[in-house]
Amino acid sequence: xxxxxxxxxEVLLTSATVLLLGIIASRFPAFIAPAxxxxxxxxxxxxxxxxxxxxxxxxxxxxxxxVAANLxxxxxxxxxxxxxxxxxxxPVIIALSVGFGALLGMFNGLLVWKLAIxxxxxxxxxxxxxRGTIFLMSDGKWVNAHxxxxxxxxxxxxxxxxxxxxxxxxxxxxVFFSLIMTRTTLGRAxxxxxxxxxAATYAGIDVGKTQFWAFTIxxxxxxxxxxxxVSRFAVAFVDLAGGFELSVVAACVIGGVAIMGGIxxxxxxxxxxxxxxxxxxxxxxxxxxxxxQLAISGGAIxxxxxxxxxxxxxxxxxxxxxxxxxx
Amino acid sequence: MTDTTRFIxxxxxxxxxxxxxxxxxxxxxxxxxxxxxxxxxxPYFLNAWNLxxxxxxFTEKAMIAFAMALxxxxxxxxxxVASIIxxxxxxxxxxxxxxxxTPGLVLIGLGVGVLCGAFNGFLVTKMGLPSxxxxxxxxxxxxxxxxxxxxxxxxxxYPSDFAFFGQGYVFWVISFELVLFAIIxxxxxxxxxxxxxxxxVYAIGNNPVGAEFSGIRVARVxxxxxxxxxxxxxxxxxxxxxxxxxxxxxxAFGWELEIVTMVVLGGVSILGGSGSIPGVVIAAFxxxxxxxxxxxLNVPGIVMSIVIGALLIGVIALPRLWEKWRA
Numbered sequence: 036x037x038x039x040x041x042x043x044x045e046v047l048l049t050s051a052t053v054l055l056l057g058i059i060a061s062r063f064p065a066f067i068a069p070a071x072x073x074x075x076x077x078x079x080x081x082x083x084x085x086x087x088x089x090x091x092x093x094x095x096x097x098x099x100x101x102v103a104a105n106l107x108x109x110x111x112x113x114x115x116x117x118x119x120x121x122x123x124x125x126p127v128i129i130a131l132s133v134g135f136g137a138l139l140g141m142f143n144g145l146l147v148w149k150l151a152i153x154x155x156x157x158x159x160x161x162x163x164x165x166r167g168t169i170f171l172m173s174d175g176k177w178v179n180a181h182x183x184x185x186x187x188x189x190x191x192x193x194x195x196x197x198x199x200x201x202x203x204x205x206x207x208x209x210v211f212f213s214l215i216m217t218r219t220t221l222g223r224a225x226x227x228x229x230x231x232x233x234a235a236t237y238a239g240i241d242v243g244k245t246q247f248w249a250f251t252i253x254x255x256x257x258x259x260x261x262x263x264x265v266s267r268f269a270v271a272f273v274d275l276a277g278g279f280e281l282s283v284v285a286a287c288v289i290g291g292v293a294i295m296g297g298i299x300x301x302x303x304x305x306x307x308x309x310x311x312x313x314x315x316x317x318x319x320x321x322x323x324x325x326x327x328q329l330a331i332s333g334g335a336i337x338x339x340x341x342x343x344x345x346x347x348x349x350x351x352x353x354x355x356x357x358x359x360x361x362x
Numbered sequence: 363m364t365d366t367t368r369f370i371x372x373x374x375x376x377x378x379x380x381x382x383x384x385x386x387x388x389x390x391x392x393x394x395x396x397x398x399x400x401x402x403x404x405p406y407f408l409n410a411w412n413l414x415x416x417x418x419x420f421t422e423k424a425m426i427a428f429a430m431a432l433x434x435x436x437x438x439x440x441x442x443v444a445s446i447i448x449x450x451x452x453x454x455x456x457x458x459x460x461x462x463x464t465p466g467l468v469l470i471g472l473g474v475g476v477l478c479g480a481f482n483g484f485l486v487t488k489m490g491l492p493s494x495x496x497x498x499x500x501x502x503x504x505x506x507x508x509x510x511x512x513x514x515x516x517x518x519x520y521p522s523d524f525a526f527f528g529q530g531y532v533f534w535v536i537s538f539e540l541v542l543f544a545i546i547x548x549x550x551x552x553x554x555x556x557x558x559x560x561x562x563v564y565a566i567g568n569n570p571v572g573a574e575f576s577g578i579r580v581a582r583v584x585x586x587x588x589x590x591x592x593x594x595x596x597x598x599x600x601x602x603x604x605x606x607x608x609x610x611x612x613x614a615f616g617w618e619l620e621i622v623t624m625v626v627l628g629g630v631s632i633l634g635g636s637g638s639i640p641g642v643v644i645a646a647f648x649x650x651x652x653x654x655x656x657x658x659l660n661v662p663g664i665v666m667s668i669v670i671g672a673l674l675i676g677v678i679a680l681p682r683l684w685e686k687w688r689a
Contacts, residue, residue, distance in 0.1 A: 098494070146675065150682045153632045155494075159619055160675035167668030175662070273664065284498055294495045326513045326611075330506025336499030340491050 044291045048306045052313065059317045066320055073198045079312025080205035081106075083305050084260045085279070086286040087212050088253030090304040093287055094229040095246045096296035097154035101143060102257045103279035104165035107271075109136045109261030111169045114178040114271035121184040128187065129262060136258015137251050139165065144250030148243035154250075162280070169273045180269035191263045201263050205305075208256070213301045225249060229296030285332055286311055289339040310335070385629035389644045389677075393651060400655035407658055414535035418605070420624070420650035421539040422598040423617060424642070427624040428550040429591040431642050434625055435554075436566045436587055437634030438493040440482060443595045444617035445504035450474040450599035452508040455517025455609035464524045471600040472593060478504055479592015483585040501618065508611035517609040528605025539601050543646075546594070551639040559583070567634030623674045624649055648673075 060067040085102050092099045113132045116123065139161070146157045180188070191201040216222035227235040228245045235242055265271045290307025292299030314335070315328055400407045407413075426443050433440055453474045454467045462470070478500070485496045530538040554560040562583050565573040574580050603609055628645035630637025649670065656666045 146679065150679050150686075152675065152678050152682070156626055156632050156678060157675060159622065160671040163619070163667040163671030164675075167664050167671065170662065170664040171668075175664075281498055281502065284495075285502070288495055288499075294492045324510070324513065326509040327506070329502050329509050333499050333502025333504070333506050336502065337485065337496065340495045340499065341485075341489060344489070344491055 045300065045303055045306060048289070048291065048303065048310065052306060052310050055310070055313055055317075059313075059321060063320050066317060070197065073202065075312055075316045076205070076309070077199045077202040078316060079308055080201045081260045081264055081276075082279075082282060082286055082308040082312055083205040084208055084256050084263075085253075085283040086290065086304040086308045087208055087301055088256035089283045090287050090290070090292050090299050090301065091212075091216070091225055092154075092246075092249045092253045093284075093292050093294060094225045094296055094299055095242075095249045096229050096232070097147060097246055097249065098158065098284070098294075099140075099143065099250060099253045100155065100158040100280050100284075101139070101162040101165060102253060102283055103276045104162045104169075105136055105139045105254055105257040106261040106264060106279070107273070107275040107277075108139065108165040108169050109258040110265035110275055111173055111178070111271045111273075113262050114183065114265050115172065117184055117187045118178060118182050121187075125186055125190045129259065132258045132262035133255050134258070136261060137255035140250045140252070140254015140257070141247070143254065144247035147250065148247040151243070154246075166273060169275075173271075173273065175273060178265075178271040183266065183269055188266050188269050191267045201267060204259070204263065209301055209305050216301055221245070221248060226297055229298075231297070282311060282332065285336045288336050288343070291339075291343060293343060294340070307339075386638065386641045386644060389627070389629065389641060389648060393644055393648045396648060396651045396655060400651060400658070404655065404658040407655065410535045412654075412658075414537060414540070416650055416654040417537065417540045417543070419653045420646040421537075421543040422601050422605075423621050423624060423649075424543055424646035425546050425598050425601075426591065426594045426617075427621050427628070427642050427646060428546060428639060429587070429594040430621055431625045431628065431630050431637055431639065432550070432554060432560075432563050433587045433591050434567075434622075434630050434632060435634055435637045436563045436584055437570060438486060438584055438587065439497065439622070440479075440493065440588065440591045441497040441618045441622075442478065442482060442501040442504055443591060443598075443621060444614040445501045445508075446475055446478040446592055446595035447599040447602060447614040447617065448508040448611055449478060449504040450596050451603045451609040451613050452511050452517070452611065454520075454599070454603055456511065458517060458519055458521070464521050467520075467524055468527075468600055471603070472596040475592045475594070475596020475599065476589055477592070478595070479589045480585075482592065483588030486588065487581040487585045505611060508613075512609070512611045518607065520604065520607050524604050525607060526604070528601045528603070528607075539605075542597075542601070546597075547639060547643050554639055559586075563587070564635060567631075567636070620649070620670070623670055626674060627677055 056067055065071065085106070089099055089102060109132050112135055113128050116131065117128065143154070143157050143161055146152050147154050191199060191204075193200045195203060216225065224235070224240050224245045227238060227240055228242050232242050235245075264276060286308040287299065287304055288294065288307070289310055290299070290303035290305070292304060292307075311332055314331055315325075318325055318328055318331075430440060430443065450471045454471050457467055457470050482493070482497055482500055485491050485500075486493045526538060528539065532538055532541050554563065562573065562578045565576070565578055566580050566583060570580055598614075602614060606613070624645050625637070625642055626632055627648065628637065628642035630641065652669055652673070653666050656669065657663075
């Protein structure tokens, strides 16, 4: 029953996205040309990758506000490694970025798990610490396009079947994490911990440890995205992806992830990210000032969360969660 | 964080003992230590005018932090405060262009603040949405409206008597903002610690359902708290706009995190239910002293943010580590 409703939630979002595309196409048919759609998807790939990680964290009733800072720090680290050792092959760079990002995520996770510090406090703190560390490492200087090795820059842009590698990585991540979330013990544990932590404990699941793994995954994805971002735009600097963490949370909320934990799917997170990605790509096309984007995504978050709560209410998942609902 | 148990100890220690061991005392010791270190490391620190300048680092943020403290004690949060400043400042800037005088500007600043707070309060209390998501949404929305109105432009030309709020001095080195800060601190001290309303705020934070059943109008109290937070953001917007004498849409960017840091540093539990106004006052001074002292030593702002981030995690982590160590 709940599965059906969850499906309908994604169907709803897909139709909203198609409707949005239709409205844009009615005035600018070129926007829905396959080549352009591939472009839009590729553009949105970083947001999709981060939204998957964030979704898993939110499922366990936590939040990770440090993802954008993690992305920027890992990006700077691999950029400087590339400058120092231009010969290092790309697979090693990718492994380094995933590993380093995961380490930063583990740091968040350890503070949440071992010291039981509220995740919002932990990640607010690490967010500023990561950003400051980039400044200390780089001395505030940029790493610019000409300093990177060609292989470093080429990898995410290489086209396969009309879609650059970065886009394929996002697709691969969606498939991979869909399987993890639905077919593995750890994946189900994420849902159990968020759905009902006490029941999860009695079922033999270590709540803190599960949250630790959620942060680790989020960190690893942020690290991977850090390399992709830096190499695609061929630049690394302190404020890279500044404020992006809020877009990531927005993508999750629009994608139907319940901020109270326990509800959400990988596909939903991807759809939420795509919805935002299409809006930001379409604004210049339909000749609306890019300054509108912030307000539109803010409005989208509020509408989405209102719809979410309506849907959850029907499902009867939240029983006396807040005192207001008792009145 | 899911298995937190709160202890409400009976009076086992003498009042003096409790006071010595309290968070506020510890924080005060930190503030004094920073003050002493600063006065040794920089010859410019112990100067009445420099110290007076130092207070501008925190007065505007602290005004909002008091209202935010009440909100967090009641178990909610408002991440849109900095965006409310931006929107209120933009509205005042627009009013200046059509020739509104200082009294009108003040009314507009306060009015926009209250309206924004009411909007947040409506979404949280009437629609039953989680405040963290709602205010992430309105954070984008409010600042987004500023961007739509201003783009990359700025409003200037504020009347000269408007400058008093942010630049005026009441007596010698005592600025108007510092006096206002003290008055607001006193008002919030009375509200939180001496009135029924304040007790209701604690009760809601500790157990919203219990508060509801003991006859507290939970939704109404929370709505008022959102109004107050909006109002204080309006007050801060007036002071900041007056001090800078210009409005850009990026005004007060990132302040929400510093304000939350200030509140948490002041000993308010992010999970709600406990905290005090004197704690927030001391935390405001600690943050002001740290930023100012490092500034005198030519430490760049971003490095200071590492210190603030580490402070935020450290003050919560260290006591918990200490307990683990002893256990």
